[in-house]
Amino acid sequence: MSDRKAQNKRNPHDHRIPTLGCHLCEIAESLLRQAQAVADIRWQSIDIAELPEQEMLKFADKIPVLVTASKTLNYPFSIMDIMALT
Secondary structure: OOHHHHHHOOOOOOOOOOOOOOHHHHHHHHHHHHHHOOOOOOOOOOOHHHOOHHHHHHHOOOOOEEEOOOOEEEOOOOHHHHHHHO
């Protein structure tokens, strides 16, 4: 099978739905930008649909999620919650 065919062939049991465009994620990103105006906050957005299935399932019903080295914050959260992570 060619690489192209292998890339296009999907596991019939893999029902991942891309989370890009998630309105809650957009709200969370807006809160992060607001917090960034007063603190040195950096983040990386990750679409959980791109994670290995075990990790995707871990976060599937909790997005958006903020994860640091020592803490995890599930939505809903506020700017104050975000500031407490720093």
